[in-house]
Amino acid sequence: MARAWTWSYEGYEPEKERLREALCTLGNGYFATRGAASETSEGWSHYPGTYVAGCYNRLTSSVRGRRVENEDLVNLPNWLPLRYRVHPAGTTPGPWLSPDHEHLAQHRQSLDLRGGTLTRRSVYEDEEGRRLHVEQCRLVHMGDPHLAALHTVFRADGWAGVIEVEAGIDGDVRNSGVARYRGLSNRHLTGWVTATQEDGVVSLRCRTVESDIGVALAARTLAGCGGESKQGAEPGPGHHSRQTEKAVFQRLVLPLSPDFDAVVDKTVALYTSRDRAIGSPLRAAVAEVRRAPDFSHLLSSHQRAWADLWQQVRLEVPGEAGRVLRLHLFHVLQTLSPHTAGLDVGVPARGLHGEAYRGHVFWDELFVLPFLNLHLPEVSRGLLDYRYRRLPAACQAAREAGRAGAMYPWQSADNGREETQELHLNPRSGRWLPDRSRLQHHVGSAVAYNIWQYCQATGDTEYLHSKGSEMLLQIARFWADSAEWDASLARYRIRGVVGPDEYHDAYPGTGAAGLDDNTYTNVTAAWVLSRSTELYRALSGTRRRQLLDRIGLEPDEPERWEDISHRLHVPYHRGVISQFAGYGELDELDWEGYRKRYGDIRRLDRILEAEGDSVNRYQASKQADVLMLGYLFSPEELAGLFRRLGHVLDEDTWRATVDYYLARTSHGSTLSSLVHAWVLARVRLEEAWQYCEEALTGDVADIQGGTTEEGIHLGAMAGTLDFVQRGMTGLETRDEALWLAPATLPQLSKLGVRIRFRRHWDVDLRIRAQRLRIAVPDSHHPAVRVVLGGHTHVITPGTARWLDLPPVGRDIRNTPWIRPKPRKPQVRATPGSMLDVPRHAAGG
DSSP, X not given: OTGGGEEEEESOOGGGHHHHHHHTOEEOSSEEEOOOXXXXXSBTTBOOOEEETTOEEEEEEEETTEXXXXXXXXXXXXXXXXXXXXXXXTSOOOOOBOTTSTTEEEEEEEEETTTTEEEEEEEEEOTTOOEEEEEEEEEEOSSSTTEEEEEEEEEEESOOEEEEEEEEEEOOOOOOSSGGGTTSOOOOEEEEEEEEOTTSOEEEEEEETTTOOEEEEEEEEEEXXXXXXXXXXXXXXXXXXXXXXXXXXXXXXXXXXXXXXXXXXXXXXXXXXXXXXXXXXXXXXXXXXXXXXXXXXXXXXXXXXXXXXXHHTOEEOOHHXXXXXXXXXXXXXXXXXXXXXXXXXXXXXXXXXXXGXXXXXXXXXXXXXXXXXXXOHHHHHHHHHHHHHTHHHHHHHHHHTTOSSOOOOSSBOXXXXXXXXXXXXXTTTTEEEEOOGGGOTTHXXXXXXXXXXXXXXXXXXXXXXXXXXXXXXXXXXHHHHHEEEETTTTEEEEOSBOOTTOSOOBOTTOOOBSBSOOHHHHHHHHHHHHHHHHHHHHSOHHHHHHHHHHHOOOTTHHXXXXXXXXXXXXXXXXXXXXXXXXXXXXXXXXXXXXXXXXSOOTTHHHXXXXXXXXXXXXXXXXXXXXXXXXXXXXXXXXXXXXXXXXXXXXXXXXXXXXHHHHXXXXXXXXXXXXXXXXXHHHHOHHHHHHHHXXXXXXXXXXXXXXXXXXXXXXHHHHHHHHIIXXXXXXXXXXXXXXXXXXXXXXXXXXXXXXXXXXXXXXXXXXXXXXXXXXXXXXXXXXXXXXXXXXXXXXXXXXXXXEEEOOOTTSOTTSOTTOOOOOOOOOOOOOTTSGGGSOHHHHOO
């Protein structure tokens, strides 16, 4: 059982340390700190990083003679530093020790997922055979979001003397965690002021250069011998402070022998000027660290907070898959916890774990909110509020583009303006290239989808009819104004966009950016227009008049939305749905030839550009594009959307479309394997596990080749959780009922999940073999309606029911094109798969 809740690494491997630092990050939704050893500083194998949610700063760099602005999630002062060296009796001081020192004899680090702690155990041995045992436990407090602590125990083996410890706060940091950004401006902090208080508390304050966010940290260091630390202990010959312009340290000297240990406890408080109900961040940090209890009490309250959180997000899957899912859930909760609900932040694509994508918010909430909606809906609502507060910026962006409504940015950060860079570096060729990904306007449909799903899961009609309706209707206005009538097709068309694929951003041989009639964009736009029309008609007369006045909505606009939602163009070629108009006319790629030449071709776009070619010329996709529709919508709803657009989406067409793109996708995104696992679980069950396994191990094995060390892939991690929660159960929340259509993989045929549905906090779902158990906790709330296999069951509070699942292969969704034909899957241990992860890297 212990191994099921731990993630451990045996031995020290410098070349893998940055990856482990990302995977051993600790956080609480307010801030997070990478798992770098406290004895180390930034270098090729280490990158300490601390990030506060929503703390951005903008800098200007020179690229190819152009001034380029970038807004980054700021790497804040490093609170970790705690280094040490020994003075055996009768000798001179030894070297400062760290895992990189040649005296390191043993090393192990363990991440305790249940309790939210990182423990490192190291043994150092010098030329005389004298050994020093060091054990350090770290936490970033889940109960009090501003606190973090280190508890370090030193033990001598075969010698006596003293140990010298230096602990402090280092403000001389920069954003340099991503190699391809290092040529750009990266010094985000200025105005450092350090101080040492009379009671020994040290502090550092500074501010961000452009956004002018005040940052303050305060640290209290307690030291003692015999296994107990105490305030103000000054054993040995020295205890003093050292200050520089950008850092402040305390140095302690403690006696050490085989008969008693030395203990050092460091407690840190972190505040910024963005925090509410404080005067000065510095005063708040100093006061917080002074009143903080000792480490044992901090640890106890921290573990209680985690225990409560685990109860709210219970997800049970046995075996190794369950361990990986637990790790994924741990990192999701460290980025998006109940503390996040009160912050003005979005979903950073790489968590609070590193600096890739500059900490920006993309469309990843599309993969995150479906899980949170059923466990922590208050967090989902807070994340939707992030989008609502930036609705004026989205409307301004639309006006500047000559459109009505709201055009949400592909990359968002602090104020909601478009943060997508205009140039990006191909590290394979060394060339800076135009970046057209800002044309992924489908991000607006993702915002609308998230609003609708949240309200369906929670029954929060107040939100839907207020902030939600305002966002939905403004997004609908944008799509309606983007649609152009083509008389030759008798259809509306949306031109000049980029779809989820991302590889294709222009037609070959043309200078114009963007593509026409991306199917994913058009179908999701039709869905937004349809839902917005439906919502508008459902609003009260008062609310409708308010919206007419507030956003300048004309009374006849919803009628036009209705018309466009029926007549947006969906292109086809050779019997399959086209990714965009003209996709079938592109050249075929020699996939086998490129695999033989390059091996890993996930980033095919970079490979081709380095050869002087362009992926725009080929039928080659980075990730799921058309198939994303099968991820977002149930077969029933997707078939209905196509019927609305005048097409019959039958089994043969969908299967042919799945097969077509499966053979033409390089999976250059961690989201790709997740989406393909989801889609194949309903269409080609025997192949789904291969993609599910790759999604599970994407970050654990770093299958993208060095990207995880720059920050975990939050959307993929949350998506695997939702793959079990909704993908395997077929769970939908609509029409005030739970709709279930289980189609589990053999490897995930036994699972359990506890969800919040409407006013019921702990609805328990369990699948065992061919039976489903539903338990509703006792309450005075209405019974829960469950629709399974075409039958409705009513589960009253305080009762549980076992229901038989529909036979495998039966048309459980009442649609004409979902008839899985399961065969026993042939599971292979592919390189980088979960089955191939070395034991020492997988934990235990």
